[in-house]
Amino acid sequence: MNHSDSERIAGFLELHKFRPAKNINEAELIIFNTCGVRQSAEDRVYGQIHNLKSKNKNLKLKIILTGCLANRKDVQKRLRDKIDLFFPISDFKKFENWIIKNYLEIKNLKLKIASQKRKTLRKTDIDYLSINSRRNNAYRALVPIMTGCDNFCSYCVVPSARGRETSRPAKEIIAKVKNLTKKGVKEIILLGQNVNSYHFWISNSKSRISGEDSKRKFYNFSKLLKEINKIPGNFRIHFVSNHPKDVTDELIETAAKLSKVCECFHLPLQAGNNDVLRRMNRKYSRKQYFLLIQKIKVAYKKHKADKLFSITSDIIVGFPGETRRQFMDSAEVMKKAKYDMVYFGQFSPRPGTAAWQMKDDVSKSEKAWREKYLNEILKKTASKNNRKYVGRIEDVLVEKQKNSLARLAKNEYFGKTRTMKNVKFASDKKKLIGKIVRVKIIKAGAWNLEGAISK
Ligand code: SF4
Numbered sequence: 001m002n003h004s005d006s007e008r009i010a011g012f013l014e015l016h017k018f019r020p021a022k023n024i025n026e027a028e029l030i031i032f033n034t035c036g037v038r039q040s041a042e043d044r045v046y047g048q049i050h051n052l053k054s055k056n057k058n059l060k061l062k063i064i065l066t067g068c069l070a071n072r073k074d075v076q077k078r079l080r081d082k083i084d085l086f087f088p089i090s091d092f093k094k095f096e097n098w099i100i101k102n103y104l105e106i107k108n109l110k111l112k113i114a115s116q117k118r119k120t121l122r123k124t125d126i127d128y129l130s131i132n133s134r135r136n137n138a139y140r141a142l143v144p145i146m147t148g149c150d151n152f153c154s155y156c157v158v159p160s161a162r163g164r165e166t167s168r169p170a171k172e173i174i175a176k177v178k179n180l181t182k183k184g185v186k187e188i189i190l191l192g193q194n195v196n197s198y199h200f201w202i203s204n205s206k207s208r209i210s211g212e213d214s215k216r217k218f219y220n221f222s223k224l225l226k227e228i229n230k231i232p233g234n235f236r237i238h239f240v241s242n243h244p245k246d247v248t249d250e251l252i253e254t255a256a257k258l259s260k261v262c263e264c265f266h267l268p269l270q271a272g273n274n275d276v277l278r279r280m281n282r283k284y285s286r287k288q289y290f291l292l293i294q295k296i297k298v299a300y301k302k303h304k305a306d307k308l309f310s311i312t313s314d315i316i317v318g319f320p321g322e323t324r325r326q327f328m329d330s331a332e333v334m335k336k337a338k339y340d341m342v343y344f345g346q347f348s349p350r351p352g353t354a355a356w357q358m359k360d361d362v363s364k365s366e367k368a369w370r371e372k373y374l375n376e377i378l379k380k381t382a383s384k385n386n387r388k389y390v391g392r393i394e395d396v397l398v399e400k401q402k403n404s405l406a407r408l409a410k411n412e413y414f415g416k417t418r419t420m421k422n423v424k425f426a427s428d429k430k431k432l433i434g435k436i437v438r439v440k441i442i443k444a445g446a447w448n449l450e451g452a453i454s455k
Helices: 002-015 039-055 073-079 092-102 158-162 170-182 205-210 221-230 249-257 274-279 286-303 324-337 364-387
Strands: 029-034 062-067 140-144 187-191 199-202 217-220 236-240 264-266 310-317 341-346 393-405 410-416 422-427 436-444 448-453
Touching (some): 002 029, 062 092, 170 221, 187 221, 221 236, 274 324, 286 310, 310 324, 324 364, 341 364, 364 436, 393 422, 393 448
Parallel strands (some): 140 187, 187 236, 310 341
Antiparallel strands (some): 393 410, 410 422, 436 448
16 A cells, blocks of 8 residues: 555656656655554664764755654654655545645645546545555556554554544546556456455435435445456456455455456455454454455355465464464464465554554564474465476466576566466567466466576
8 A cells, every 4th residue: 555655656756847867866855654554663763864864964845743653642743854745645635735835836736637537335445545646656556545444553643643444435436447458457456454444335416416315336345346347358356354354255256256357355354363353453263364265265266266265364373362272363363264375564553543552572583483384384274285287288478587597598587477476487479568468387386486488
């Protein structure tokens, strides 16, 4: 989401005649789009700002800070003499006003927001999501469909950093995807802190005047997926992130059935022990989580029997009070779920969250050990899953090319399957980047596949 926000900030600046500096010493404006999800990310921001201020002698240089840390009073106090503006990303207006005030040559600047009137269920301002992005990637696009979160998981900064959950107008999202795919984008990643709780009403103006509520159209996430799937063109759809408590049977059926929706599902577990899940305020049990995995796997098998499916997750180790025995429940879920990928996080107390008040009583070394332990399980399940690819022909979206293999007069390419597996292959063809090609898989490791382009 931060990556996507950075693309919008860049798009906004470029629209108003700002240009990327050739190197950091030439820059007049530097924007830190910060992540506060872990202490290590926060420390990196302090280090980089300190270095910048001590080494950069450009007197014109101005520094802006946005993202997760922008709203935090302690951060503002700590950095107040180094930062020219703090703005939470949802308050894009504050940024715009500051730019007008500080760069007078563009005082007629106006936010180019979509002209249609928006009607969200809440009053949060999400106009900034409609700002055109400056994308570095011509074939993959991040499309936010909602922002903020109402779930208040006890360890998470998102509800305080981004505010309450707000959905973007369905028509605007659909128009955006149409536009991107017309321009040749091959992969659409629908983004949101919890895409499953997407909800939007479209009122037709006549019905509002006459009060005929029945003419209002309701979009939930499944309906939105169906509409996006109808858009013509050869492109794929991914979506992140899901919350297990909001993954409905309707969504599972829809995702499994739609041809453009890829065969992978990200289902954050966070912990495998019910007591830890309760203290994390996750609102599901380990049993309910297993049931969901089962349903998802059955649905994909039923509708896409000829395709392989991947399941990924997020797990936090060392949450306050998590005993070794409780941690072993996470290990057990991992073995049973047979994940393809898991993003691990060692618990780190975040100011403003409920867990900030809890005693961070699992030592650093224990957290590191637990992560390593789970990573070993992941290596085994991912390797086993990947071996199923050998001999198959998969659609691979080509992402980059490395030095050509002069010896073989071939180019070495890297791309991803529909299940987000990394694939390396050699080909004598040129200009494959951004194309979807058929690759026969001949070798599989835990994290990568290797293949040859299929004739
Ligand atoms: Fe944070 Fe996700 Fe929980 Fe929302 S659902 S509070 S974004 S972890």
